[in-house]
Structure formats: C-alpha cells, structure tokens
Amino acid sequence: MSVSVLMRPAARRSRQGSGRTRAEGDRSFLAKGVIIALGFTLLATIMFSLAAGASDASVVSVIGALMPGADSANNVLSLRDSIIIYDIRLPRVVLGALIGASLAVSGAVMQGLFRNPLADPGIVGVSAGAGLGAVSVIVLGGTVLAPLVTIFGFYALSIAAFFGALVFTLVLYGVATRRGQTSIATMLLAGIALGAMAGAYIGLLTYLADDRQLRDLTFWTLGSLAGSNWAKIAAAGPFIVAALLVSPFLARSLNGLALGEASASHLGIPVQRFKRIAIIVVAAATGASVAVSGGIGFVGVVVPHLLRLVIGPDHRYLLPAAALLGASLLLLADAVSRTIVAPSELPIGIVTAAVGAPFFLWILLRSRGILDL
Structure with a gap:
C-alpha cells in the first residue's frame, strides 16, 4: 500500500497539463502568455502615442486612418492632423519603439553575458562610448572627420556611435572579467571610469562646438525623440533591426552561459565566438539608438x-x-x-x-x- 500511496502524487503530476508532464517551476506557458499580452499592449501603446498630443485627433480616428481599407487619411483626419500623424508622430513612434526594444534587449544580453542583473549599456559606460562617437561626428564632421561623413553620408553618425560602443564594451569586458568570472564591483567601477572619460572628451568637444552644434548637443545629451523623421529611421533602423533579429539566436548560448563558461563549453557552445557576437549585437543596438536619440538610461x-x-x-x-x-x-x-x-x-x-x-x-x-x- 505504501508504494501505491507514493505513486499517486507522481501519477497526478504526470497527468497535469492535458497529458503532458510539466516540471515544477516551469514558467514557459506563463511566458508565452505574457509575450502575447505584451504584443497587444504594444499595439495599444502605439495607438495612444499617435493620438496623444496637441492635435485633437482621437484614437478611433487614428486607427481608421491607418486601416488598409481607408481611401484617404483626409476622409478621417483633417489635413492638419494628417500631417501631424504621418509626418511627425508616426516616425517618432516607429523610432521610439525601435530604440526601446534595442535598449531592453541590449540590457538583457549584457546581463546574460556578464551573468549580472545590474549590467546595462547606460550604467556601465557603453552608451557613453556611443555618445562619444556620435558627438565626435556632430562637432568634427565638417573638419577632421569630414572624410567619414563624405563616405558614409547620413550613416556616419550611426557608424561612429557603433564603434564607440564596441570599443567601450570590449574594454569593459576585458577589465571586469578574469578567468571567466565577472566582478560586479569591478564592472561598475570600470563603467564609472569609462563614463567619466567619455564625459571629459564630450565636454571638450562641446567646448569646441559652435552655437548651432551646442544647441543640438545640449538637448541631445539629455535624450529625446524630438526631430524624429524617416531619414533618422533609415540611418539607425538597419543596425537596430539587424541586432534584434540576431538576438533570439543568442538565447540558447545565454542560457548555457548562466551555468558558467566551463559548463557552457561542455554543452557544445562556442563560448569565445558567442561572446564576440553578443558584444557586436549590443554595440550595434546601443550605438544606433544613442546616435539618434541621445542618452536614454535605465531601460x-x-x-x-x-x-x-x-x-x-x-x-x-x-x-x-x-x-x-x-x-x-x-x-x-x-x-x-x-x-x-x-x-x-x-x-x-x-x-x-x-x-x-x-x-x-x-x-x-x-x-x-x-x-x-
């Protein structure tokens, strides 16, 4: 009898979940539901962002104007509202969604890479490196860095920010990691040092800037989506989208790395190659985001x-x-x-x-x- 009594809880667990066994603590079903809910939340937030502001366009009218079957936006929105929605708010919403997604994914990848929940591009100096690259192009784009601007055009800002973020990420990883172990104290202190160094150079470039560049830099360093347009999306969008498309392929390696580098290697994960790819993804996403929006922290x-x-x-x-x-x-x-x-x-x-x-x-x-x- 004792055997049958012991078997009953196991049998009940095996029948749980429509005939499929689900391990205790498995939250995959909950995670899928949360992802679906977040998808609907994003759609609602996009509609709210398009309708919120000085224009009197309602959420219903905005949805009607964006429907594929609408003959013309002027049938639903006034000419003034159509210009505000399509030429001002829609680029801003698209760019804001891309930047928010890229910063959040970059934070998740960095936290998995460093195995530390406090890792974040803005806190540990990666965003500062991207900012230094972007400010260098803004101030020196007409002189020292003129060849870069001539070759890459409006992509020059994003490329400079990408390389700034890449260099700072490599330095941070090299300083904070020893024998596969990342020290939180070293990481935060190194991030502070890198941020201070970038701030010093940005301050020097700000001193050299003219009045027009100074106004742009002052507002840009605080972080803003003002002035969003389709040209900025074309400049930063490819880097952000590429990083977001690559990031799901890092999930298995990030899960394995949580067990330690030695365990990840035994699982067949090419740890060093994975690290390089993860760093490039973070640098691309962060650099492109900072280039067009400035410093937006803590996301x-x-x-x-x-x-x-x-x-x-x-x-x-x-x-x-x-x-x-x-x-x-x-x-x-x-x-x-x-x-x-x-x-x-x-x-x-x-x-x-x-x-x-x-x-x-x-x-x-x-x-x-x-x-x-």
Missing part, C-alpha cells in the same frame, strides 16, 4: 529585471518579451514627456531616469539582502 536594466521576476530567466522568452516591453515603456515615457509640460517638451531621458534610478537602487538593496520584497 536596459529595468525591463529585463521586471520580466525575470515574472517569467523567469529563460532567454528564449526573455529576449522577445524585453523587446516588446521596452518598446511600450519608451513610448509611454515619450508620451509623458510630450504632454506633462505641454506645449513644451521634457527630454525623455529625464523621465526614464526619474523612474529607473529608484528602481536601480531597489535592485542594489535587494541584491544585498537589505530588502526582501
């Missing part, structure tokens, strides 16, 4: 951490969920920045920092056991 640390609390650390679900949630959160932050001080506009970097900095502090306190929430 990369807040979004992946929130999702891990809900769906777990499996990167097969974490990366797409981070892309969707990152896009939604940045669009919401942009809507707040456009409306909270209307008709003026608050730099979006201020909004994300106001929310992300306390959350980052909470993560630090929680990781040290001070908070058990």
Whole structure:
C-alpha cells in the first residue's frame, strides 16, 4: 500500500497539463502568455502615442486612418492632423519603439553575458562610448572627420556611435572579467571610469562646438525623440533591426552561459565566438539608438529585471518579451514627456531616469539582502 500511496502524487503530476508532464517551476506557458499580452499592449501603446498630443485627433480616428481599407487619411483626419500623424508622430513612434526594444534587449544580453542583473549599456559606460562617437561626428564632421561623413553620408553618425560602443564594451569586458568570472564591483567601477572619460572628451568637444552644434548637443545629451523623421529611421533602423533579429539566436548560448563558461563549453557552445557576437549585437543596438536619440538610461536594466521576476530567466522568452516591453515603456515615457509640460517638451531621458534610478537602487538593496520584497 505504501508504494501505491507514493505513486499517486507522481501519477497526478504526470497527468497535469492535458497529458503532458510539466516540471515544477516551469514558467514557459506563463511566458508565452505574457509575450502575447505584451504584443497587444504594444499595439495599444502605439495607438495612444499617435493620438496623444496637441492635435485633437482621437484614437478611433487614428486607427481608421491607418486601416488598409481607408481611401484617404483626409476622409478621417483633417489635413492638419494628417500631417501631424504621418509626418511627425508616426516616425517618432516607429523610432521610439525601435530604440526601446534595442535598449531592453541590449540590457538583457549584457546581463546574460556578464551573468549580472545590474549590467546595462547606460550604467556601465557603453552608451557613453556611443555618445562619444556620435558627438565626435556632430562637432568634427565638417573638419577632421569630414572624410567619414563624405563616405558614409547620413550613416556616419550611426557608424561612429557603433564603434564607440564596441570599443567601450570590449574594454569593459576585458577589465571586469578574469578567468571567466565577472566582478560586479569591478564592472561598475570600470563603467564609472569609462563614463567619466567619455564625459571629459564630450565636454571638450562641446567646448569646441559652435552655437548651432551646442544647441543640438545640449538637448541631445539629455535624450529625446524630438526631430524624429524617416531619414533618422533609415540611418539607425538597419543596425537596430539587424541586432534584434540576431538576438533570439543568442538565447540558447545565454542560457548555457548562466551555468558558467566551463559548463557552457561542455554543452557544445562556442563560448569565445558567442561572446564576440553578443558584444557586436549590443554595440550595434546601443550605438544606433544613442546616435539618434541621445542618452536614454535605465531601460536596459529595468525591463529585463521586471520580466525575470515574472517569467523567469529563460532567454528564449526573455529576449522577445524585453523587446516588446521596452518598446511600450519608451513610448509611454515619450508620451509623458510630450504632454506633462505641454506645449513644451521634457527630454525623455529625464523621465526614464526619474523612474529607473529608484528602481536601480531597489535592485542594489535587494541584491544585498537589505530588502526582501
């Protein structure tokens, strides 16, 4: 009898889930549901962002104008609203969604690569490196870097930001990692040092800038989606989209790397090649984003951490969920920045920092056991 009693719980577990066994703690079903919900959330956020602002266009009219069956936007929207929606807000929403997704995915990849939940392009200096490359082109594009601008045209800004982010990521990884182990203290201190170094050079370039360049740099360094247009999307979009398309293929290796580099190698993962690909993905996504939007911080640390609390650390679900949630959160932050001080506009970097900095502090306190929430 004792054997049959012991077998009953196992039998019940084996019948759970419509005849398929699901291991205890498996959150894949929940993760899939969260991804679907985040997809609908992103669609709703896009509609809200298109309708929010000084224009009196409603969400219903915007949806009607964007429907494939609509003969003309003027049948639903006025001429003024059509210009605002299609020429101003739509490029801004597309660019904001791309940047939010890229920053969140970059944060998730970096946290998996460093095996540390505090890794983020903005915190550890990668965004500062991208900013240094972009500012160099803005200020020196007509003199020292004129050949680069001549060769690459409007792609020069994104390319310079990409290489700036790439160099800083390589330096950060080399300094913070020893024998396959990454020190959180070394990583944060190295990030502070790299950010300070980039800030010094950016300050020097700002001093050399003329009045027009100075106005652009002042607003750009705070982070903003103002001035978004289809040309900026064409310049940064290919880098961001390529990084987002490659990132799902990193999921298996990121999961294996969580066990340690030695264990990942035993699982057949080419660790060194994977590291190089992951660093290039982060540099491309971060560099292109910073080039067109400036410094927007904390998206990369807040979004992946929130999702891990809900769906777990499996990167097969974490990366797409981070892309969707990152896009939604940045669009919401942009809507707040456009409306909270209307008709003026608050730099979006201020909004994300106001929310992300306390959350980052909470993560630090929680990781040290001070908070058990």
